Every structure is written in C-alpha cells, then in structure tokens.
Amino acid sequence: MPDLNLLITLDVLLAEGSVAGAAKRLGLSASAMSRALARLRDTTGDPLLVRAGRGLVPTPRALELREQVSRLVQDAHAVLRPTLSLDMHQVERTFTLRTSEEFVEHVGPALLARIAQEAPGVRLRFVNKTDKDSALLRDGRVDLETGVVDPAASPEVLTQALFRDRLIGVVRKGHPLSRGAISAQRFAEGRHVYVSRRGQDRGQIDAALERLGFTRQITSIVAGFSTAMALARDGDLIASVPERYTAHRHDLFCFALPVSLPTFTVAMLWHPRLDADLAHRWLRGCLREVCGQ
Template identity: 80%
Template sequence: MPDLNLLITLDVLLTEGSVARAAQRLRLSPSAMSRALARLRETTGDPLLVRAGRGLVPTPRALALREQVSRLVQEAQAVLRPAQSLDLGQVTRTFTLRASEEFVENLGPALLARIAQDAPFVRLRFVNKTDNDYALLREGRVDLAIGVVDPGASPEVLTQALFRDRLVGVVRSGHPLSQGEVSAARFAQGQHVYVSRRGLQRGQVDDALQAQGFARDISTIVAGFATAIALARDTDLIASVPERYTAHQREGLYSFALPVAIPTFTVAMLWHPRLDADLAHRWLRGCLREVCGQ
C-alpha cells in the first residue's frame, strides 16, 4: 500500500517546484526530500520534476496531478481537523490572502493586531493580485481574495462585502487645485496620472468628463494607486484614487471630491465554498469584517 504521507510531499514539491524550498517548508533536510522525491518517482513511474537550467520543471504527468493532489491533501486535512470547536490559541496555520499593497498598508496593521488577540500562532501571507484569482481560490493556493468584485466572477466563488469606497482627487500641497473650488474645467485642464493594472488608456473619470464636454490630459499611466500618489506628491500630476484604500499614502497631500459623478464601489472578500465551513477560515472572515467595519 502506498505511503499516503507522500501525497503531502508531492503537493509541496509541485507547489514549490524546488527540492530545497519544499524541504524547508516541510522542515526536512534536502537529502531527506531528495529521497522522498526518488520514492515518488518510483511509486508514480514518472520523473515528476526534471532539471532545466538551474531549476526544476514539472513533467506533463506532474501538471496533470497537481490540482488533484492539492484537493486530496486539503480534503484529508479537513477530515482530520476538529469540526465543532476550535482553540484559536493553539491554531498554527498560515492563511494566504490576495490583496493590493494599498489594502495591506492601510488595513493590515489593524487586521494583524486583531488576529494576534485570539490566535498568536496564525500567520498571514499576502500576495499581489493576479489575473487568475478565481483559479487560485479553486486550487487552494489563495485562501481569501480581497478587492472589487468583477462582474464576471466565477459563480462557484463566495463573496461578502467589506466596505464601500469612492474615488477622490489628490495633488501635492501647494498645487493650484489645492486652492479654491475644483470645477470640472479646472480638473480637466491639469495633467493626470491614471491607474490601470490592465494597461487601459481611459476609465470612468474620462467618461464622466466627456459627458460634460471635457477631456483630461493623461500624461502618465501606472499599475498601482500607491505609485500614482507618490508621483502626485513630487510633481504637478493629479491622481484619482480610492479614498479609504489610500488613507495613509495621502497624508500630507491635498485631497478633494471629484467634480464629476462617479459611482461608489464595494470592496469585498472572496473565498471558495470548500473553506466556507472551516472554523478557522470563518473566524478569519469575521476578523476582516470587524476591522473593515471600524
């Protein structure tokens, strides 16, 4: 009968793609991990990971197994985890959260403090937003995603609203727009930095300005709000950024309500139904709701 512990080893090896990193994660020596890989190769009849340059790449069989192995390991862990009660003080677990750097910087400190109250051995691992968040949730590589819900979100993913936010304008202290009323005409006359993770050339603000007969000059496009604010701090560029998401980054700058009607938006958390009844995950979702509701 095959050793089922090898499933855990295989899951970590396929996730890390490195014998050294997998050994570190499982707290094994590199030689012990190499022996485990040799046993896995013998058991499956496939090399699984083969050398390419300085690293290792998975074989087609390994790629085919990856999602199935991950699911089996998670289901096994769920079977062995207490279902009715949870001693948070003894929970040793790392949760992976997909969130923007702005979210981590502005709400991370309060979330970490809240978690430390109940569960000192719980660790959070934050990763940046990617284009395949729903696949990451399904595969179990991300436990919780935080962001604006995409209308095309996978129907299998569960969502819950955390807070509403709106776009505001921000300029350096002493910028012409920091004095007097900011009209649509004055706003459009300046030079703007536009935030687009997907490389778009225009957005809702431009549509709203066009409806009033104005067009703004976008001289710079960046991938993140923190970068846009940093540019606005040291130039005459005007940035349009989420108000609550960027509270810390905007300190010392002049913020103002946009002179065009832009709908507010909801920031939510998303997770896979597989984790919905997991007590520790349920507790983590409660911590997020609490922190974001303050």
C-alpha cells in the same frame, strides 16, 4: 471490504444484550436485527451473544470487543460530527491573501494586531493581486481575496462585502487645485496619473469628462494606487484614488471629483471548499470587523 455499519449494530447489541432492544434502538425490525447478528457471527467467527435462560449473554470474545467497538463508534461519530468550536490560540496555520498593496497598507496593521492577540500561531502571506482570475482560489493556492465586486465573477466563488468607497482626487499640498473651486474644466486641464492593473489607458472618469465635453491628459499609467499617490505627492500630477486609502494622508490635498461616479463595494472572496472551515471563518470575521472599524 467489511461493512462498517456492523460496528454500530454490534455496539448496540452488546450494550442492550437483547435483539429486541437493539432493534428498537436502531429502528429496525426484530428479523432484520437477527439477520445482522447472523452476519456479525459470520464476520467475527464467534457467536457473540448466546442464550441463557430467557435472555442473551455475551461470549468472552464479545466482552473483549465491547470496549474497543464502543470506542471506535464514538470516534466515528466524532469524525462525522460538525466541529462547533476551535481554540485559535492552538492553531498553527498560514493563510494566503491575494490583495492590493494599498489594501495591505491600510488594513494590514490592524488585522495583524488582531491575529497576534487571538491566534499567535497564524501567519498571513500576502500576494499581490494583478487580475480578477479566480483560478488561484479554485485550486487552493490562495485562501482569501479582496477586490471590487464584479458581477461577472465566477459563480462558484463566495463573496461578502467589506465596505463601500468612492474615488476622490489627490494632489500635493500647494498644487494649483488645492486653491479655489475645482470645476470639471480645471480638473481636466491638469496632468493626471491613471491607475490600471490591466494596462488600460482610460476609464470611467474619462467617460464622465467626455460627456461634459472635456478630455484629460494622462501622462503616466501605474499599476497601483499607492504609486499614484506617491507621484502626486512629489510632483504636479493629479491622482484619482479610493477615499479610504487617503485616511491619515496629511501630505496630500484631497478633493471630491467634479464628475458624477457611482460608489463601489470592496468585498472578500473565497472558495466554497473553505466556507465551513472554522479557522477560515475566524479569519473572515477578523477581516470584516477590521474593515468595519
């Protein structure tokens, strides 16, 4: 296996035409540089630099190599140098985003419009998120995820907050809850649709109601907030959904829940493998700005 460090040494020797000058430029002693020149002579089978008077001159073989070696060294530096910019108009790439259908419905149009303008060769592939398992990020099948920040998330996954939100109640226009004050009792006495991607049949709203002495009736359990809002819109069910997903939903009556619940943070998640990738950084920036609008 050839010592590729010798290429850098040869490039400097040929540029300086002096063992002492090359040694100074590389921060080596004159004896170390002489040993390096001896190894280069042995490796190439050519003297490379020969004495002429008080200096050294390159052999014909060295003159042949000078341009090629210089180009190789420059290419190596370019490979190892951090990439500082990227023309996204020239990028052809597909990113896989794992998120909920309602997140795509709410954020997708603005994100796709931004991408079409800045990076027409970029395509987004959305896949439905059904759990919090980070294995798909880890093995590279997913490039970016969104979801509620989970303190128990894998420490190897990077996260950045996108926005804060809260749960609110929604019912159809004309529903009894759309008239008058909404107490915890009136809320609990209604028929509810509950959203659970993991099939659970109760959550923090039920716990909060029970602390007040009430139990609500859950008549339907669905996997997504969009489905819950559709059932509430076309029937008498009450759905509790993130407030952000109700923007521009003029077909629903929205109200603050009559129980105290903490707000939550929705974040994007990615694997450290892609942290320095410029195209991935650009995508994260687009998503962050779109969610901040």
